[in-house]
Amino acid sequence: MTADSLTAAALLDQALVEEATKKSGLIWVRGPGPDAPSRVVWHVWHEGAACVVGDGPGEQPLTGLADGDSAVVTVRSKDKGGRLVSWAASVVELAPDSPAWEAAVAELKGKRLNAPDGEAMPARWARECRVLRLEPAGSTLPLPDHDLAEAPAPTRATTRRPIPAAVPRLLFGRRRKRK
Structure with missing residues (x-):
């Protein structure tokens, strides 16, 4: 391969990573090591990297x-949910209240759904959470050929149990027949 074709391939890989990651609301991230679990996380694409927030109360585990x-x-497809591309990333933790942290949090804040504290969220993130940048490092990787599903992270949340049989009658009563 010539230098021009290598450069073109690298630019195509970079464009694929950026477009796919921008459009996907969720990504799977696997840390270093062969036995590291893959975790699904929500993110935003900001200034050439996927930015994530977590490891605090009520936030996603990192x-x-x-x-x-x-x-x-x-990265998964937003439409069909299938895998589009895998890429190597270098992890950079942003220092709270630094200019890079402020810019990333401004983007993340707009995408955070159901936040319990609204406008106070950035201050809570600075105190209790970590903001990471996942910066593309090199070309794309082969897609994994195995299931990326992992056991859910431990939580205090419980699953709904079936409602007792008598509840619908109590709530809605028996309908009276019209004469």
């Missing part, structure tokens, strides 16, 4: 991701 580590990001 277990196994540390500043300076590498990670593998797998």
Whole structure:
């Protein structure tokens, strides 16, 4: 291959990673190591990297991701949910209240759904959470050939149980027949 074709292939890979990651609301992220679990996380694409927030109360877990580590990001299709592209990333933890942190949080804040504290969210993130940038590092990777599903992270939340049989009658009563 010539230098021009390598450059063109690298530019195509970069464009694929950026467009696919921008359009997808969720990505799978696997930390370093062969046995590291893949976690699904919500993110925003900001200034050439996927930015995520987590590891605080009520936020997504970012277990196994540390500043300076590498990670593998797998992007899904927003329409069909299938895997589009996998790419290597370098993990950069942003220092709270730094200019890069402020810019990333401004983007993340707009995408955070159901936040319990609204406008106070950035201050809580600065105190209790981590904001990470997953920066593309190199070309795309082969798509994983195995299931990326993992056991759910431990939580206090419980599953709804079936309602007792008598509840519908109590709530809606028996309908009286009209004469």
